[in-house]
Amino acid sequence: MILRKNWSIRWKLTMVAMGTTAIALLLTVAGMATFEFIMLRQDLREEQKMLAKIIGENCTAAITFNRADDASSIISSLAADPDVRATAIYDGDGNLLAKYLALGEDPASLPRRAGNPGYTVSTRFLESFQSIMLDGKQVGTMFIRNDWSDLRGRLMRFAWVSPIMILLAGGMGFVLLRRLQRCISEPIESLARTAQRVAKENNYTLRAEKFSEDEAGVLTDGFNEMLEGIQKRDLQIHEHLVEVQSSRDLLEVRVAERTADLQKLNSELQGEMVRRREAEAKREQMQANLVEASRKAGMADVATGVLHNVGNVLNSVNVSAQILHDVTKASRVGTLAKTADLLEQNKGNLAAFLTSDERGKSFPLFLSMLSKAMCEERDRVLKELEGLASSIGHIREIVTMQQSLARVAGVMMEVSVGELIEDALKINQAGLNRHQVKVIRDYDAEARFITDRHKVLQMLINLISNAKYAVDHRPENREIRIGHQAAAETVKISVSDNGVGIDAKDLNRIFSYGFTTKKNGHGFGLHSAALAAKEMGGSIEVHSEGLGKGATFTITLPLKQEMAQHAA
Amino acid sequence: MCLVTARRAAGDDRGVENQVRSAFIVNFVQFIDWPEGTFAKADDPMVVGIVDGDGMAQALQAAIEGKTIKGHKLVFRQMTAENPKGCQVLFVGSGAGDVSAIIKAAGGGPVLTIGEGDGFIDAGGVIGFYIEDRKERFEISTAAADRAKLQVSSKLLKLAKVVNK
Numbered sequence: 001m002i003l004r005k006n007w008s009i010r011w012k013l014t015m016v017a018m019g020t021t022a023i024a025l026l027l028t029v030a031g032m033a034t035f036e037f038i039m040l041r042q043d044l045r046e047e048q049k050m051l052a053k054i055i056g057e058n059c060t061a062a063i064t065f066n067r068a069d070d071a072s073s074i075i076s077s078l079a080a081d082p083d084v085r086a087t088a089i090y091d092g093d094g095n096l097l098a099k100y101l102a103l104g105e106d107p108a109s110l111p112r113r114a115g116n117p118g119y120t121v122s123t124r125f126l127e128s129f130q131s132i133m134l135d136g137k138q139v140g141t142m143f144i145r146n147d148w149s150d151l152r153g154r155l156m157r158f159a160w161v162s163p164i165m166i167l168l169a170g171g172m173g174f175v176l177l178r179r180l181q182r183c184i185s186e187p188i189e190s191l192a193r194t195a196q197r198v199a200k201e202n203n204y205t206l207r208a209e210k211f212s213e214d215e216a217g218v219l220t221d222g223f224n225e226m227l228e229g230i231q232k233r234d235l236q237i238h239e240h241l242v243e244v245q246s247s248r249d250l251l252e253v254r255v256a257e258r259t260a261d262l263q264k265l266n267s268e269l270q271g272e273m274v275r276r277r278e279a280e281a282k283r284e285q286m287q288a289n290l291v292e293a294s295r296k297a298g299m300a301d302v303a304t305g306v307l308h309n310v311g312n313v314l315n316s317v318n319v320s321a322q323i324l325h326d327v328t329k330a331s332r333v334g335t336l337a338k339t340a341d342l343l344e345q346n347k348g349n350l351a352a353f354l355t356s357d358e359r360g361k362s363f364p365l366f367l368s369m370l371s372k373a374m375c376e377e378r379d380r381v382l383k384e385l386e387g388l389a390s391s392i393g394h395i396r397e398i399v400t401m402q403q404s405l406a407r408v409a410g411v412m413m414e415v416s417v418g419e420l421i422e423d424a425l426k427i428n429q430a431g432l433n434r435h436q437v438k439v440i441r442d443y444d445a446e447a448r449f450i451t452d453r454h455k456v457l458q459m460l461i462n463l464i465s466n467a468k469y470a471v472d473h474r475p476e477n478r479e480i481r482i483g484h485q486a487a488a489e490t491v492k493i494s495v496s497d498n499g500v501g502i503d504a505k506d507l508n509r510i511f512s513y514g515f516t517t518k519k520n521g522h523g524f525g526l527h528s529a530a531l532a533a534k535e536m537g538g539s540i541e542v543h544s545e546g547l548g549k550g551a552t553f554t555i556t557l558p559l560k561q562e563m564a565q566h567a568a
Numbered sequence: 569m570c571l572v573t574a575r576r577a578a579g580d581d582r583g584v585e586n587q588v589r590s591a592f593i594v595n596f597v598q599f600i601d602w603p604e605g606t607f608a609k610a611d612d613p614m615v616v617g618i619v620d621g622d623g624m625a626q627a628l629q630a631a632i633e634g635k636t637i638k639g640h641k642l643v644f645r646q647m648t649a650e651n652p653k654g655c656q657v658l659f660v661g662s663g664a665g666d667v668s669a670i671i672k673a674a675g676g677g678p679v680l681t682i683g684e685g686d687g688f689i690d691a692g693g694v695i696g697f698y699i700e701d702r703k704e705r706f707e708i709s710t711a712a713a714d715r716a717k718l719q720v721s722s723k724l725l726k727l728a729k730v731v732n733k
Contacts, residue, residue, distance in 0.1 A: 065595060
């Protein structure tokens with residue numbers, strides 16, 4: 001862009017107007033000067049032509065009749081024109097007939113012979129040869145030399161003066177322009193100012209002043225309309241905002257209410273949940289407690305059983321230990337030591353001591369009796385130790401068995417009746433042995449069924465233990481009988497004894513919690529056994545004729561699946 | 569057109585003189601207008617007659633040979649003194665006899681009567697040749713021209729001695 005972008009409209013307009021005007025003027029001047037120049041030349045040529053025609057025609061007779069003087073006098077009339085510097089007439093053969101030279105012209109500069117018709121232009125002169133015609137035929141030639149330096153000078157002066165004139169005119173034009181261009185720039189400037197203000201103050205109530213009905217006016221109208229529109233919209237937006245705000249406030253209130261409601265509900269729920277959880281926990285706890293209690297009961301049973309059985313065995317252990325202690329205490333080792341001392345005392349003359357002393361003499365016999373006694377001691381100790389070892393091993397068995405039983409409690413598995421009964425008996429073995437109780441086995445050793453091994457074992461251990469205690473009163477012939485009966489849907493295992501029996505009045509209470517006839521009993525055993533049986537879907541029954549008539553406890557268990565005796 | 573300005577010399581000079589005069593005659597035609605109606609058509613020939621004397625006829629014939637002036641072809645005709653009519657240009661030699669009678673006889677129509685010697689104009693001729701300063705000159709009678717209804721160009725008149733008889 002020739003115009004710089006950041007010039008103001010006013011300046012641009014001025015520049016445009018001045019620029020275009022200047023260019024136009026310059027072009028005009030140049031064009032006119034050139035035109036004038038060309039015209040001048042053209043005019044001069046025409047003039048010469050004209051002169052030639054006129055003068056020449058006047059000369060035709062002179063030329064035809066070769067009258068030099070006459071020709072001379074005719075062309076001398078050209079002296080009237082100061083610009084004509086030289087003229088010459090040539091005859092039909094091209095020879096000089098007559099000439100005219102203005103003052104100061106050099107005669108030698110005149111062409112000697114006629115040249116071809118035409119013009120020669122130089123800085124000072126315009127020269128031409130013109131044909132002189134008579135009746136359509138060329139009868140002679142005329143030479144004219146015009147001095148046109150004046151005219152040229154005038155043209156040049158024009159060329160010099162014009163720029164000055166242009167400048168002056170431009171100056172005036174500029175001044176005029178300053179006023180006139182306002183009618184274009186002012187509306188635009190005003191609009192621009194208004195726009196700036198609007199933008200700066202964000203004030204949409206402003207309006208631009210309208211100056212004219214032209215495009216600036218259209219712009220102004222449009223601008224004002226836009227402002228109008230923006231103002232209206234602002235108002236609308238504002239109103240909407242107010243609405244929205246009030247809606248939002250209302251909404252907040254509602255939300256707060258709802259939130260409060262929800263919170264209340266929530267806390268209620270929380271409370272409820274806490275309560276439930278507590279109840280649940282309590283229930284779980286209770287259940288755990290129950291389980292624990294039952295477990296403990298079971299365990300207590302087991303522990304009781306173990307303790308009972310171990311206790312029995314421990315009696316033997318205790319006795320053995322005591323015996324060992326007594327024997328060791330009464331050992332003849334002391335005597336041996338004394339004998340050794342005696343020998344030591346007499347080591348100087350050992351031979352004499354042995355042969356002469358009273359005591360010495362009896363040494364061999366003494367030693368042999370001593371050794372016999374000590375051998376007896378040793379044998380006795382050994383025997384006791386063996387028994388001790390056996391008892392301890394038994395204890396370990398009992399404990400191990402309980403441990404293994406404790407681990408698999410609650411698991412339904414296939415058991416063999418025989419194994420079950422034998423295990424139960426094994427645990428009570430020591431006691432049974434000590435109390436010299438005879439066990440009569442009356443069961444089908446091959447029979448198998450699915451049950452909770454641990455529970456049944458516990459029951460059996462209990463019953464057997466009870467039976468053992470029951471027969472304790474008899475001085476002799478203590479008997480326990482283990483029986484087994486398989487039916488279509490049940491298995492019955494019975495433990496009978498010929499002990500103290502049970503009084504009819506106690507029959508109902510015998511399975512109650514805490515009922516015991518034992519001196520140190522807890523009353524758990526039968527109760528937990530009854531519970532266990534019920535848990536498994538079965539029962540325990542007791543039958544007794546009365547006191548001193550023995551009793552029979554029968555465990556009845558439902559048969560899930562009893563394998564055939566010899567099935568795989 | 570070859571114009572020769574010759575000095576007069578005996579014998580030869582006369583020939584030259586005739587040539588010059590003949591050339592002049594041809595030139596005269598250039599500067600004289602015949603009245604309307606002289607020629608039936610624009611390109612009708614112009615008859616140049618001679619009532620001779622003294623070798624002028626050959627010179628004149630030679631001079632007008634092939635020339636066309638203002639559209640009219642120049643045609644030579646040898647005339648007699650008795651019957652000089654029928655030409656537009658008539659040269660009457662000095663040896664022709666009674667010049668005025670011939671002129672009268674030729675008259676009526678527009679005829680450019682050209683002659684030589686002092687008495688020619690008096691006799692009623694239009695253009696008469698004479699020698700002055702050893703140069704060929706001619707005098708023109710405007711009255712005679714008027715009588716013949718001929719228009720003589722001022723340019724020609726300027727070159728001639730104008731006589732108002």
